[in-house]
Each structure stands twice: as structure tokens, then as C-alpha cells.
Amino acid sequence: MAKKKPLPKIAVFCSGRGSNFEAIAKSIAKGGLRCEIACMFSDNSEAYAFTRAERLDIPSIYINPKSFNSREDYEKAIVKELKFLSVEWIVLAGYMRLLTPYFIKKYKNRIVNIHPSLLPAFKGADAIGDALSYGVKVTGVTVHLVDEQMDNGPIILQKAVEIKEDDNRESLADRIHRVEHKLYPQALNILFSRNWKVVKKRRFVLS
Numbered sequence: 001m002a003k004k005k006p007l008p009k010i011a012v013f014c015s016g017r018g019s020n021f022e023a024i025a026k027s028i029a030k031g032g033l034r035c036e037i038a039c040m041f042s043d044n045s046e047a048y049a050f051t052r053a054e055r056l057d058i059p060s061i062y063i064n065p066k067s068f069n070s071r072e073d074y075e076k077a078i079v080k081e082l083k084f085l086s087v088e089w090i091v092l093a094g095y096m097r098l099l100t101p102y103f104i105k106k107y108k109n110r111i112v113n114i115h116p117s118l119l120p121a122f123k124g125a126d127a128i129g130d131a132l133s134y135g136v137k138v139t140g141v142t143v144h145l146v147d148e149q150m151d152n153g154p155i156i157l158q159k160a161v162e163i164k165e166d167d168n169r170e171s172l173a174d175r176i177h178r179v180e181h182k183l184y185p186q187a188l189n190i191l192f193s194r195n196w197k198v199v200k201k202r203r204f205v206l207s
């Protein structure tokens with residue numbers, strides 16, 4: 001009998017709410033996404049993502065960044081935990097800490113991020129607020145591989161979200177999050193089950 005291919009093991013990194021983490025976990029439970037969450041990792045002991053992890057019965061890890069002298073030392077401690085759990089993929093979901101080149105090299109083309117805008121527009125921590133203040137009529141969601149620059153790597157999937165005349169921050173964020181919760185599992189499925197390559201360090205293409 002042919003051996004079944006083992007499921008890819010992921011760690012989901014969250015600093016706050018963790019709604020994307022939950023959406024990914026639910027998509028796995030429904031059979032839509034084929035991978036295994038080895039752990040939810042957070043740099044913030046107060047993150048609501050811990051409550052979700054407990055409810056979902058997913059192991060969680062907190063490491064206090066303040067206990068380390070440098071960002072790299074902090075990441076070395078994280079890598080130790082991830083190796084112990086045989087984690088192959090890092091899924092950033094509202095992780096607010098910049099990763100160093102050390103970590104990015106260690107998981108080259110195996111770190112994924114979701115950003116609430118149509119990149120390269122509105123990079124940074126307040127993409128939803130920035131899109132509203134700029135007055136664009138369309139924004140959206142991007143799922144991309146992570147490289148050394150912030151909100152920059154090869155784009156896997158994007159989806160547009162229209163900005164309505166009477167939108168405020170809350171209503172727009174709400175619609176964007178609903179799109180995110182579908183788009184992230186879809187993008188992860190592409191990564192885990194299709195053949196793909198990155199052309200000229202920039203373009204993500206199916207092969």
C-alpha cells in the first residue's frame with residue numbers, strides 16, 4: 001500500500017486578535033485546507049489568539065521578547081521551539097514584529113503573510129486607515145511570501161474590496177477581514193498542494 005504523504009506542519013504567528021488563525025484552523029477542520037497547525041506562537045502574552053488556541057485545542061507558545069538582548073537571539077529561541085515541533089512553514093497572521101534576515105533565510109520562501117491592502121499600496125501597520133484617509137475607492141487583501149523588506153515579497157493571491165461612501169474604519173475593516181478569512185486558506189492550499197516557483201525573486205508562478 002502506498003504511504004500517505006505527511007501533512008505540511010505550520011506555525012501561526014499572532015500578536016493580537018487571531019481571527020485569521022481561527023479561520024485557518026476551521027478551514028483545516030472542514031477539510032478545505034490540508035495541513036497541520038503545530039502551534040500558535042505569540043510575542044504578546046495578552047493576545048486574544050491564546051483564548052482561541054485553547055478553544056480550538058491547538059498548542060500555543062509565548063516567548064517574552066524582553067528577555068533577549070537582540071532580535072536575532074529572540075528568533076533563535078523561537079527557531080529552537082519550531083524545530084522541536086518539526087515546523088516547516090511560518091504563517092504570519094497579525095504578527096507585529098519585524099523578522100530579521102537570520103529568520104527569513106532560515107525559512108526561505110516558507111514564510112507567508114497577509115496584509116490588508118492591495119500591495120504595493122499602503123504598506124505598514126495601518127493599511128486600512130491609510131486607504132480610507134487617502135480616499136481610494138478600492139483596496140483589498142494580499143497574501144504574499146515574506147522577504148527581507150516589509151510587506152514586499154512575491155504575491156500569491158490578491159482580492160479587491162470596494163470602499164463605500166459611508167464606510168468608516170470599522171465597517172471597512174470588517175469587510176476586509178471577511179475576505180481575509182477566505183483568501184488565506186486558499187493561498188495556503190496553493191502553496192502546499194501545487195507546484196510553484198518564484199521568478200526573478202519577484203513573481204510567484206504556478207509551474
Ligand code: GRF
Pocket residue numbers: 014016017018019020021093094095114115116177180
Ligand atoms: C489582519 O488584518 C492582517 O491582514 C494583518 O493583521 C490583521 C490581523 O488580524 N496583517 P487577526 O489578528 O487575524 O484578527
